[in-house]
Amino acid sequence: MTWINRTLTVAAAVSMAAISGCAAQDEANSDPPAASSTAPSASGSAQTGAAVITIKDFKYEVPASVKPGAMVTVTNADSAPHTVTAKDKGGFDNEVRGGATVIFQAPDAPGEYDIICSFHPQMTGALVVK
Numbered sequence: 729m730t731w732i733n734r735t736l737t738v739a740a741a742v743s744m745a746a747i748s749g750c751a752a753q754d755e756a757n758s759d760p761p762a763a764s765s766t767a768p769s770a771s772g773s774a775q776t777g778a779a780v781i782t783i784k785d786f787k788y789e790v791p792a793s794v795k796p797g798a799m800v801t802v803t804n805a806d807s808a809p810h811t812v813t814a815k816d817k818g819g820f821d822n823e824v825r826g827g828a829t830v831i832f833q834a835p836d837a838p839g840e841y842d843i844i845c846s847f848h849p850q851m852t853g854a855l856v857v858k
């Protein structure tokens with residue numbers, strides 16, 4: 729005996745009620761809010777509290793400090809490329825082309841990290857993590 733099943737066409741039977749909200753419901757989500765603004769600032773004024781490094785006229789303008797592991801925005805206001813490179817420790821090395829913006833993660837360990845530009849060794853600064 730052979731049973732022959734009829735092919736049922738169900739492709740068009742889409743239920744619109746099957747899709748529920750997909751908002752993430754993370755438990756204990758302690759990520760800090762990523763509230764940095766990437767809008768270029770013609771004035772070059774430092775934003776208090778923002779983890780932003782601005783490079784302008786071959787100089788670093790660094791915030792007073794950043795939080796451990798914070799996402800740090802680096803904006804290069806020069807036409808020349810620069811880097812934000814950890815000199816002795818920290819392990820970060822970020823190239824920022826002229827007029828570009830990059831984001832990198834600050835070290836998790838609190839401390840003062842000397843930074844230097846790989847292209848222009850006279851460019852030095854410090855990133856304070858605390």
Ligand SMILES: [Cu+2]
Pocket residue numbers: 786809810811845846847848851
């Ligand atoms: Cu440079």
